[in-house]
Amino acid sequence: MSKKILIADDEPNIVISLEFLMKKEGFDVAVAVDGEEALAKAASFAPDLILLDVMMPKKSGFEVCEALRADPAKADLRIVMLTAKGRDTEVAKGLAIGADAYVTKPFSTKDLVIQVKSLLGMA
Amino acid sequence: MKAKVRFAIAVVVLGLLMTGPFVVTSFLVWVDMGESERQILIDLLVSRLPIGTMMTLFGFGIGVGVLHKLFKQYVEGLLGMAEQLRLMLGANRNFRVKLDGPPEVQQLARVANDLAAQRDALMDDVDSQIAEANASVEEEKNRLAALMSELAQAVVVCNLDGRILLYNNRARLQFKALSQGPTTVAGGALIGLGRSIFSILEKNQVEHSQEIIRQRLSNGKSALANFVTTTRGGQLLRVQMVPVLSAVHEEGEAKMTGYVLTVENITRTLEEEARRDQALHSLTEGSRAALGSIRAAVANLIDYPEMDPELRERFVKVVDDEAARMSQRLDDTMGEFSDSMKTRWPLEDVLAIDVISAAQRRIDDKLKLPSKIEDVDESLWIKADSFSLVFALTFLAERLLDHYQIRDLRFRTSHEGKLAYLDLIWVGQAISSETFYTWEMETMQALGESSSLSLRDVIDRHGGEIWYQRDKAAHRAFFRFVLPVAAPETELLDERRATGRPEYYDFDLFKFEDQTIDLDRKLSDLTYTVFDTETTGLEPSKGDEIIQIGAARIVNNRLLKQETFNQIVDPERPLKPESIPIHGITEDMVRGQPNIDIVLPAFHAFCEETVLIAHNAAFDMRFLQLKEDRTGLRFTQPVLDTLLLSAVVHPNQESHKLDVILERLGISIDTRHNALEDAVATGEVFLKLVPLLEQMGIVTVRQALEAAEKTYFARIKY
Numbered sequence: 001m002s003k004k005i006l007i008a009d010d011e012p013n014i015v016i017s018l019e020f021l022m023k024k025e026g027f028d029v030a031v032a033v034d035g036e037e038a039l040a041k042a043a044s045f046a047p048d049l050i051l052l053d054v055m056m057p058k059k060s061g062f063e064v065c066e067a068l069r070a071d072p073a074k075a076d077l078r079i080v081m082l083t084a085k086g087r088d089t090e091v092a093k094g095l096a097i098g099a100d101a102y103v104t105k106p107f108s109t110k111d112l113v114i115q116v117k118s119l120l121g122m123a
Numbered sequence: 124m125k126a127k128v129r130f131a132i133a134v135v136v137l138g139l140l141m142t143g144p145f146v147v148t149s150f151l152v153w154v155d156m157g158e159s160e161r162q163i164l165i166d167l168l169v170s171r172l173p174i175g176t177m178m179t180l181f182g183f184g185i186g187v188g189v190l191h192k193l194f195k196q197y198v199e200g201l202l203g204m205a206e207q208l209r210l211m212l213g214a215n216r217n218f219r220v221k222l223d224g225p226p227e228v229q230q231l232a233r234v235a236n237d238l239a240a241q242r243d244a245l246m247d248d249v250d251s252q253i254a255e256a257n258a259s260v261e262e263e264k265n266r267l268a269a270l271m272s273e274l275a276q277a278v279v280v281c282n283l284d285g286r287i288l289l290y291n292n293r294a295r296l297q298f299k300a301l302s303q304g305p306t307t308v309a310g311g312a313l314i315g316l317g318r319s320i321f322s323i324l325e326k327n328q329v330e331h332s333q334e335i336i337r338q339r340l341s342n343g344k345s346a347l348a349n350f351v352t353t354t355r356g357g358q359l360l361r362v363q364m365v366p367v368l369s370a371v372h373e374e375g376e377a378k379m380t381g382y383v384l385t386v387e388n389i390t391r392t393l394e395e396e397a398r399r400d401q402a403l404h405s406l407t408e409g410s411r412a413a414l415g416s417i418r419a420a421v422a423n424l425i426d427y428p429e430m431d432p433e434l435r436e437r438f439v440k441v442v443d444d445e446a447a448r449m450s451q452r453l454d455d456t457m458g459e460f461s462d463s464m465k466t467r468w469p470l471e472d473v474l475a476i477d478v479i480s481a482a483q484r485r486i487d488d489k490l491k492l493p494s495k496i497e498d499v500d501e502s503l504w505i506k507a508d509s510f511s512l513v514f515a516l517t518f519l520a521e522r523l524l525d526h527y528q529i530r531d532l533r534f535r536t537s538h539e540g541k542l543a544y545l546d547l548i549w550v551g552q553a554i555s556s557e558t559f560y561t562w563e564m565e566t567m568q569a570l571g572e573s574s575s576l577s578l579r580d581v582i583d584r585h586g587g588e589i590w591y592q593r594d595k596a597a598h599r600a601f602f603r604f605v606l607p608v609a610a611p612e613t614e615l616l617d618e619r620r621a622t623g624r625p626e627y628y629d630f631d632l633f634k635f636e637d638q639t640i641d642l643d644r645k646l647s648d649l650t651y652t653v654f655d656t657e658t659t660g661l662e663p664s665k666g667d668e669i670i671q672i673g674a675a676r677i678v679n680n681r682l683l684k685q686e687t688f689n690q691i692v693d694p695e696r697p698l699k700p701e702s703i704p705i706h707g708i709t710e711d712m713v714r715g716q717p718n719i720d721i722v723l724p725a726f727h728a729f730c731e732e733t734v735l736i737a738h739n740a741a742f743d744m745r746f747l748q749l750k751e752d753r754t755g756l757r758f759t760q761p762v763l764d765t766l767l768l769s770a771v772v773h774p775n776q777e778s779h780k781l782d783v784i785l786e787r788l789g790i791s792i793d794t795r796h797n798a799l800e801d802a803v804a805t806g807e808v809f810l811k812l813v814p815l816l817e818q819m820g821i822v823t824v825r826q827a828l829e830a831a832e833k834t835y836f837a838r839i840k841y
Contacts, residue, residue: 011412013420014412016437016438017419017423017438018419020423020430020434021422021423084411084412105412106415106418107415109423
C-alpha cells in the first residue's frame with residue numbers, strides 16, 4: 001500500500017506542483033488550504049507525512065504542528081515544515097516544536113523528494 | 124604687666140636706691156653711739172637737714188627724668204613700633220614704620236621696613252602669577268564654551284547630581300523642539316543652568332549609565348555608555364555619556380565628578396531604518412514563496428517533459444503568475460525604498476566652488492574633457508547634497524561629450540537673493556528641448572555608474588530648478604541649475620551679539636551638591652527666579668488679571684539673560700484703556716495668546732526649586748495666589764522683595780521705587796515697563812544689594828527674610 005502525504009499550503013501555485021510531484025512519486029496525496037483543514041485531514045486522511053506551510057490562514061503551521069505533536073496517537077506522523085521565512089530563529093522553533101525537517105522556499109524538488117523518502121524509510 | 128606699672132616700680136626702686144644707704148648707715152651709726160654723741164649729732168644734723176633733703180630730692184628728680192626719657196624711648200617707642208608693624212602685617216600693607224627715637228631703635232625700624240619691602244615684592248609676584256593663571260583658566264573656559272556652542276551635536280554637561288552645568292545652543296534647540304504642552308510657551312524652559320537633567324531624561328537610565336562608566340573606569344576600559352530613551356512626547360533619543368574626571372593629584376584612579384551627554388534625536392532615523400528593514404524584508408522573504416512556486420513548477424516541467432498539455436499549460440501559468448507578482452513587488456519596494464533614500468540624505472551647507480571642483484576633477488580625470496571656471500563666487504554657500512549634485516553634473520558632461528562632441532566645459536556661478544545659479548556652459552551645437560527633456564527624466568548614468576535618481580529627482584530634492592538656455596551671440600549654450608543659497612542661522616548670531624559671549628555654561632556649579640532650598644545658605648549661592656507681571660490694573664481682588672509674565676534666572680550670582688520666560692497672557696476680559704500706555708500691551712497683542720491656565724503651569728515649572736525675587740513682590744504674589752484654586756498650583760518657595768531689601772540697606776531714603784533704586788545703585792537699563800525687562804532690572808538690583816546686605820551682616824536668605832519683615836513696608840497689604 002502506498003504511503004499517504006498531506007499537503008497543507010494556502011498557495012495554489014505551489015500546491016499544484018507539490019501535488020503533481022508527489023503523485024508522480026507514487027504517493028497518495030490530499031490537500032488542505034488552511035490550518036484547520038490540515039488538522040481535520042490529518043485525522044480523516046491519516047497521512048504518513050505532512051508537508052506543512054508555516055504561513056496559513058486560521059491556524060499557522062506552528063500551531064498545527066504543536067497540535068499534532070500533542071496527540072500521542074500520531075507519534076509516527078512525519079512533519080516537514082515548508083516556509084518562506086529563512087531566519088535561523090524560525091528554523092530552530094520549527095524543529096523545537098517537533099517538526100522532523102524544515103525546508104525553506106525556494107527549494108529543489110529533487111531534494112524534497114529525497115528528504116520525504118528518507119523520512120518515510122524508503123530511501 | 125602694664126608699662127605704666129613697671130614705670131612706677133622703677134621710680135620707687137630709684138627712690139630707695141638714693142635714700143636707702145644713707146638711712147641704713149645713719150641707723151647703724153645711731154645704734155653704736157652713746158647718749159652724748161647722739162645729742163651732738165642731732166644738733167649738727169637738724170640745722171643742716173633742709174640742705175640734705177633738698178639735694179636728695181634734686182638728685183631724685185634728675186634720676187626720674189632720666190628714667191622717664193629712657194622709658195619713653197625704649198619701652199613705649201618699641202611698643203608703638205610693634206603696633207605699626209602689626210598694621211603693616213594686616214590692614215595696610217603699604218604702611219612703613221616711622222624712623223624715630225634713639226639710633227638702635229631706628230636701626231631696628233629700618234630692618235623691619237626692609238623686611239616688609241621684601242615681603243611686598245614676593246606677594247606681588249604671587250599675585251601676578253595668580254592673576255595670570257586665572258586669566259588663562261578664564262580663557263580656556265571661554266574657548267570651551269565657544270567650541271561647545273559651535274558643535275552640531277546637542278551637548279549637555281552635568282554634575283553627579285544631574286544638575287546642568289553647561290549646554291550648547293544645539294541642545295537648547297533640540298530640547299525646545301521636544302518640550303511638549305505648556306512648556307513650549309516658555310520657550311524651552313526645561314533646559315537651564317542648575318536645572319535637573321532628569322526633567323528631560325529618565326533618571327534610572329542616567330544612573331545606570333553612570334554605574335557602567337564607573338565599572339569601566341575601574342576595569343581600565345574606555346569610559347563610555349550609550350542608551351536610548353523615550354521622551355514624554357514619544358521621541359527617541361540616543362544619549363552617549365562620557366565622564367568628567369577630576370584632575371589626578373595622587374596615585375590612583377581619577378574620580379568621576381560629572382558627565383558629558385551627547386544627545387541625538389533618532390526618531391526619524393529609526394523610522395527610516397524600520398522602513399528600509401521592511402523593504403528589505405519584503406524583497407527577501409516576500410520573494411521566497413513566489414520563487415518557491417516557480418522553481419517547483421519549472422522543475423516539474425523539466426523532469427516530466429511527457430506530461431499532458433493541459434497540465435503543462437497550468438505549470439507555465441504558475442511561472443507566469445508568480446513572475447509577474449514578483450516584478451510588481453520589486454517595483455513597489457523600490458518605490459518605497461528610494462523614498463527613504465531621499466529622506467536619508469539631508470541637504471548640507473557646502474561651498475559652490477567645492478561642488479564644482481569635485482565635478483571638475485571627475486570630468487577631467489575620467490572623461491578627459493577639459494573644463495574651466497569663469498566668474499565663480501568663491502564665498503557662495505549653497506544647500507546641497509553634494510554627491511548627487513556632482514553626479515548630475517558629470518552625467519550632463521558625459522551626455523554632451525557623447526552626443527555633441529564638445530571640446531571643453533565651463534562653470535559659472537552667480538546668485539540672486541536666496542537663489543544660487545550654477546551654470547554648465549559649452550560652445551557649439553544647440554540641443555533640442557526634447558533631448559534635454561529625455562535627459563532630465565531618465566535615471567542617470569555617468570562614468571559607468573548608475574544612480575537610482577533622475578536629474579529631475581536631484582533637482583527636486585534640492586527644491587531647485589534646471590533649464591537649458593542659449594547665448595546666441597557667443598555661440599554658447601548652458602544648463603542652469605537653480606539651488607537654494609545657504610543662509611547663516613541668524614537666530615544664533617543674534618543671541619551672541621546681544622550678550623557678548625554665551626552664558627550657557629557655569630563650571631562653578633560643579634561645587635554644589637543637592638539644592639533643595641536651604642534658608643541658611645548664603646544669598647550669593649542660591650538659584651533665583653526674578654520675575655515681574657504686567658496686569659490689567661492694580662486690584663486683583665476686583666477682577667484685574669495678569670497679562671504678561673516675564674522672568675529670568677540668577678545662578679551663581681549671575682543673571683542669565685538667555686534663560687528667560689516671557690509670555691503674554693490672554694486675560695479673557697477687556698483691557699483698561701488707561702493702563703495700556705503703562706504696559707504697552709494692546710488688545711491685539713493679547714488675543715490668541717494662551718490664557719493663565721496654560722501659562723501658569725509653565726511658569727511654575729520655570730521657577731521650580733528657586734527662590735523668587737520680585738520688586739514689590741506682595742503685589743505679584745497676590746495675583747499668583749488668587750489663581751491657586753483655579754490651577755491648583757502653589758508657589759511655596761521663599762520670596763525676596765527688592766523693595767524691602769532696598770529699605771533694609773537704605774532705611775533713610777524716602778523712595779524705593781524701582782527707577783529710583785536703579786539710579787541710586789548706578790544701574791542703567793534701556794527700556795522698562797515690560798515684564799521681562801523689569802524682571803531683568805530687578806535682578807540687577809538684587810545682585811547689587813547682596814554685597815550691601817552682607818556689609819550689614821545679612822548673609823543668608825533667612826536673615827534677609829527676617830530683616831525685610833522688620834521694615835515698615837512689610838506691613839502694607841494689597
